[in-house]
Amino acid sequence: MRDLKTFIQDFGWPRIIIFLFLVFLFIMAPFVGVRLDASISDVLNRFGQYAILVLAMVPMIQSGCGLNFGLALGIVAGLLGATLSLQFELRGFLGFFGAIALAAPFATLFGWLYGKLLNKVKGEEMTIAMYIGFSFIMFMCIMWLILPYNNPTMIWGYAGKGLRTTITVEGYWLKILNNFLAIKIGQFFVFPTGLILFVAFCAFLMWVFLRSRTGTAMTAVGSNPEFARASGVDVDRMRTISVIISTFLGAVGIIVYQQSFGFIQLYTAPGPMVFPAVAAILIGGASINKASMVNVIVGTFLFQGLLTMTPSVINSVLQTDMSEVIRIIVSNGMILYALTRKIKVSK
Amino acid sequence: MSAAKARPAAPLKTVDAATRTRRLVIRGVLLALYLGLMVLMIFTGRRHTILIDNKDTTDGSYEAINGMEVSIDRQEPSEYWPGDRDKAIVQGQRHTIKVSVFDDGTEVAKSFTVPLWTDIVIISVPKMLKGIEPWVEPFTMAQQIEEAQSQPALEGMSYQSDGPAAPAAGEPGAPQPPSP
Amino acid sequence: MSAQTIPQNKFLKFLTQNAVVIIFVIITAVAIPPSGLSLPYILQEVITRLGRNSFLVLALLLPIYAGMGLNFGMTLGAMAGQIGLIFAVNFGIANWQGLLFALLVGLPISVLLGYICGLVMNKAKGREMVTGYILAFFINGIYQFFVLYMLGSVIPIRNPAIVLSRGYGIRNTLNLESVRQSLDNILMLRVGGFAIPVVTFLIIALLCVFIVWFKKTKLGQDMRAVGQDMGVAEASGIPVEKTRIVAILISTVLACAGQIIFLQNMGNLATYNAHDQTGFFAVAAILVGGASVTRASIANVFIGVVLLHAMFIVSPLAGQKLFGSAMIGEYFRQFIGYGVIALSLVLYAYRTRKAAAEARLSLRGGTASANEASNGGNGGAK
Numbered sequence: 001m002r003d004l005k006t007f008i009q010d011f012g013w014p015r016i017i018i019f020l021f022l023v024f025l026f027i028m029a030p031f032v033g034v035r036l037d038a039s040i041s042d043v044l045n046r047f048g049q050y051a052i053l054v055l056a057m058v059p060m061i062q063s064g065c066g067l068n069f070g071l072a073l074g075i076v077a078g079l080l081g082a083t084l085s086l087q088f089e090l091r092g093f094l095g096f097f098g099a100i101a102l103a104a105p106f107a108t109l110f111g112w113l114y115g116k117l118l119n120k121v122k123g124e125e126m127t128i129a130m131y132i133g134f135s136f137i138m139f140m141c142i143m144w145l146i147l148p149y150n151n152p153t154m155i156w157g158y159a160g161k162g163l164r165t166t167i168t169v170e171g172y173w174l175k176i177l178n179n180f181l182a183i184k185i186g187q188f189f190v191f192p193t194g195l196i197l198f199v200a201f202c203a204f205l206m207w208v209f210l211r212s213r214t215g216t217a218m219t220a221v222g223s224n225p226e227f228a229r230a231s232g233v234d235v236d237r238m239r240t241i242s243v244i245i246s247t248f249l250g251a252v253g254i255i256v257y258q259q260s261f262g263f264i265q266l267y268t269a270p271g272p273m274v275f276p277a278v279a280a281i282l283i284g285g286a287s288i289n290k291a292s293m294v295n296v297i298v299g300t301f302l303f304q305g306l307l308t309m310t311p312s313v314i315n316s317v318l319q320t321d322m323s324e325v326i327r328i329i330v331s332n333g334m335i336l337y338a339l340t341r342k343i344k345v346s347k
Numbered sequence: 348m349s350a351a352k353a354r355p356a357a358p359l360k361t362v363d364a365a366t367r368t369r370r371l372v373i374r375g376v377l378l379a380l381y382l383g384l385m386v387l388m389i390f391t392g393r394r395h396t397i398l399i400d401n402k403d404t405t406d407g408s409y410e411a412i413n414g415m416e417v418s419i420d421r422q423e424p425s426e427y428w429p430g431d432r433d434k435a436i437v438q439g440q441r442h443t444i445k446v447s448v449f450d451d452g453t454e455v456a457k458s459f460t461v462p463l464w465t466d467i468v469i470i471s472v473p474k475m476l477k478g479i480e481p482w483v484e485p486f487t488m489a490q491q492i493e494e495a496q497s498q499p500a501l502e503g504m505s506y507q508s509d510g511p512a513a514p515a516a517g518e519p520g521a522p523q524p525p526s527p
Numbered sequence: 528m529s530a531q532t533i534p535q536n537k538f539l540k541f542l543t544q545n546a547v548v549i550i551f552v553i554i555t556a557v558a559i560p561p562s563g564l565s566l567p568y569i570l571q572e573v574i575t576r577l578g579r580n581s582f583l584v585l586a587l588l589l590p591i592y593a594g595m596g597l598n599f600g601m602t603l604g605a606m607a608g609q610i611g612l613i614f615a616v617n618f619g620i621a622n623w624q625g626l627l628f629a630l631l632v633g634l635p636i637s638v639l640l641g642y643i644c645g646l647v648m649n650k651a652k653g654r655e656m657v658t659g660y661i662l663a664f665f666i667n668g669i670y671q672f673f674v675l676y677m678l679g680s681v682i683p684i685r686n687p688a689i690v691l692s693r694g695y696g697i698r699n700t701l702n703l704e705s706v707r708q709s710l711d712n713i714l715m716l717r718v719g720g721f722a723i724p725v726v727t728f729l730i731i732a733l734l735c736v737f738i739v740w741f742k743k744t745k746l747g748q749d750m751r752a753v754g755q756d757m758g759v760a761e762a763s764g765i766p767v768e769k770t771r772i773v774a775i776l777i778s779t780v781l782a783c784a785g786q787i788i789f790l791q792n793m794g795n796l797a798t799y800n801a802h803d804q805t806g807f808f809a810v811a812a813i814l815v816g817g818a819s820v821t822r823a824s825i826a827n828v829f830i831g832v833v834l835l836h837a838m839f840i841v842s843p844l845a846g847q848k849l850f851g852s853a854m855i856g857e858y859f860r861q862f863i864g865y866g867v868i869a870l871s872l873v874l875y876a877y878r879t880r881k882a883a884a885e886a887r888l889s890l891r892g893g894t895a896s897a898n899e900a901s902n903g904g905n906g907g908a909k
Contacts, residue, residue, distance in 0.1 A: 069657070117873065120873070120876070120877050120880065121872070121873055121876035121877060121880070122876075122880065123653070123876065123880075124656075124872060124875075124876040126654065126657040127596075127656040127657045127660070127872055128869060128872045128873055128876065130657065130660065131865050131866075131868045131869035131872060132869045134865040134869075135862055135864075135865035135866035135868075135869050138858050138859075138861045138862035138865055138866075139862050139866075141854075141858040141861075141862070142855050142858045142859060142862065145852060145854065145855060145858075146850070146855075162852075275664075320676070322672075322676070324671075325668055325671050325672045325675065325676075326668075328664065328665075328667060328668030328671065329665065329668035329669065329672070332661050332662075332664040332665035332667075332668060333665050333668075335661045336647065336658065336661050336662055336665050339651045339654055339657065339658045339661060340647055340650035340651045340658065341650075
């Protein structure tokens with residue numbers, strides 16, 4: 001009994017409510033004429049799309065930089081990589097990994113600068129990160145208009161310059177991970193093996209990294225910076241490394257998202273990608289200074305499950321589309337819940 | 348919350364019954380004033396459309412006036428010829444209508460009341476001059492549609508723009524062009 | 528340290544303290560000639576926007592005094608004001624009476640929301656800004672739920688013209704024709720070709736007087752004390768949490784009134800996103816005016832509104848002329864808006880950290896010098 005109580009306390013009521021709600025939705029689905037296999041396939045697919053963006057939250061949370069509201073920087077690096085890969089006409093796996101490779105230098109550069117900046121503003125990271133992200137998105141909006149891309153699939157036909165708002169990756173690396181070893185059962189169920197494997201691989205790398213020398217030092221910085229400094233860890237350096245990794249994962253995450261979604265979305269599109277990632281890891285049980293792989297996986301699954309299931313189930317019951325409102329309330333409510341909880345001081 | 352507990356308890360003021368009732372009364376009065384002000388705003392601020400009509404009737408009990416000038420309250424007077432109908436927008440419920448007939452130069456001023464929750468009333472000036480009651484009648488949407496089928500519709504009745512059903516997402520990343 | 532270096536230091540200090548204002552003046556001044564706009568036109572636009580926006584920006588002051596930073600939660604008040612306006616249009620109440628009615632409807636809602644906001648922020652001390660920001664999104668969800676699903680179904684709406692064709696929920700754009708500029712037009716003074724909405728400015732002036740007076744009251748003094756040091760304030764018997772709630776509550780109520788003033792001038796209401804950018808514009812304005820997270824004055828508000836909006840007026844046209852694309856100007860002004868907020872926050876956070884380090888240095892004396900040297904080395908590398 002007491003175990004259950006402490007478990008509930010640790011896990012937090014909002015998460016339990018969301019979990020039960022999701023279970024309820026899955027149970028309800030067949031009764032309102034929603035195909036369960038198609039829904040599960042959908043949830044898995046969206047889980048894969050978003051998981052790496054959520055994973056990108058982990059390093060910065062661990063190193064005490066808080067929730068990465070500036071993930072947009074990483075996403076923009078990913079967009080640069082993806083557009084460059086299309087510009088160079090890279091196709092197939094070469095295109096996909098080429099995009100990641102091309103994004104890497106940008107991600108490292110942005111992350112490095114961003115990390116340096118965040119080191120100067122300790123304690124105010126989250127608000128500042130948010131506005132750095134926004135202003136950078138707007139800056140890149142100007143850049144997308146004037147950078148000298150010239151692949152005709154990417155630029156506005158009539159003007160002859162300036163990138164389109166959405167660029168299809170069809171013919172380049174559309175669903176390259178999704179279709180890799182994909183298992184098709186029946187008409188509606190597809191298991192995106194490649195996608196899930198890639199996510200698992202990234203999560204495993206992160207797991208290993210957090211247990212490495214650098215990783216443990218980073219965690220130490222996050223849980224007790226004074227102690228870490230006393231034991232000879234360069235706090236600022238650890239924080240910068242965490243920001244670079246986070247930014248890089250943001251870049252990888254958006255490329256993985258694009259190959260599954262089918263389009264590269266430019267201009268103001270990176271903005272709305274950030275909040276769901278933050279909300280997902282918090283739903284998964286992370287706090288603003290502690291996160292694990294379990295949090296990532298559980299959180300992404302719960303949040304994306306909720307986003308997939310509410311429109312289909314609720315809409316067929318109520319005949320109206322309430323999913324947007326539910327999404328706003330749940331995701332922001334979750335972030336709010338995490339922000340208002342007292343930060344647990346770990347050993 | 349813990350901070351609130353840590354604070355030394357504020358010295359409890361002993362409130363006797365008299366002050367308590369007085370406080371209650373004051374609060375009640377304030378609340379009543381607040382609600383009263385809201386009601387006052389509804390009464391003084393409600394907008395009504397007055398249609399001014401100068402038409403014959405089929406049964407011949409009254410005839411359109413052959414040229415007149417009509418003004419509501421202190422608004423600009425306008426000319427009406429047989430078959431004319433125009434509108435005036437007013438605020439509040441009590442209003443006066445002033446009519447001066449061109450033919451014989453008679454001037455009539457009458458006051459009337461628009462029911463609070465009626466959006467549109469129609470005043471038939473010939474009826475009013477002949478003294479046929481009621482010359483002020485509420486005018487409903489249904490009537491309007493009915494009449495619109497027989498004659499060109501009154502412009503300016505539906506002014507709300509239509510829009511798509513779904514609202515925009517509440518996310519910050521897609522900033523609207525700043526409302527200047 | 529001779530006499531020569533001191534004025535130079537002063538000049539540098541002035542530059543760093545007013546960096547944001549100076550950058551803004553330069554950008555705007557540079558953008559005016561290519562925009563091709565005449566000075567009288569720009570001036571008239573600035574006057575209009577001063578009347579439209581100042582009240583909202585003034586709503587930010589009290590939470591800054593109380594040490595709660597920039598109140599991004601002011602959007603809550605804006606939503607309350609919009610609900611008031613929806614009801615005023617619904618009941619067909621026109622003119623200034625409609626505005627007052629909207630205020631009377633919005634007031635209790637904004638008091639409630641402000642109270643909630645205060646409670647939430649008390650649970651997130653030190654993270655008020657980001658919390659307020661997210662809270663605004665959260666309440667936005669509830670607002671949408673209320674306006675899109677409750678109005679017209681649970682709460683009857685008598686004016687069919689404002690309801691969506693499906694029978695419930697309010698339309699995306701609400702025409703505020705019945706109350707349009709009714710506050711501005713009560714007394715519109717025309718001086719030398721400029722139209723000045725006297726009553727609007729009078730109300731703004733009254734609010735300024737109120738803020739100056741409020742700062743001198745016991746509560747205002749308490750607020751300053753809480754803003755300076757919560758611990759000290761607590762120890763000296765000031766009810767910290769209550770004072771903070773009051774600061775946010777007043778700010779939210781003012782934002783409600785401010786949004787009504789803003790919208791009566793605009794003349795129509797984008798029901799579902801008029802409030803999205805309220806906090807952003809107000810915060811950007813006060814920061815452009817030279818305020819920081821802990822320090823702001825009434826002067827900052829007016830300087831900020833004038834500068835920010837002068838830039839907003841000229842930048843799209845300047846972008847069009849300079850780059851051949853109005854979109855670039857549009858993106859540019861948003862970039863500047865967000866960038867200014869980021870820059871001021873960074874400068875502020877950097878300064879406080881430096882001040883804290885200096886304080887530590889003076890306390891520790893000799894022992895800290897080694898520590899500081901390593902910090903300084905870090906600083907150089909950044």
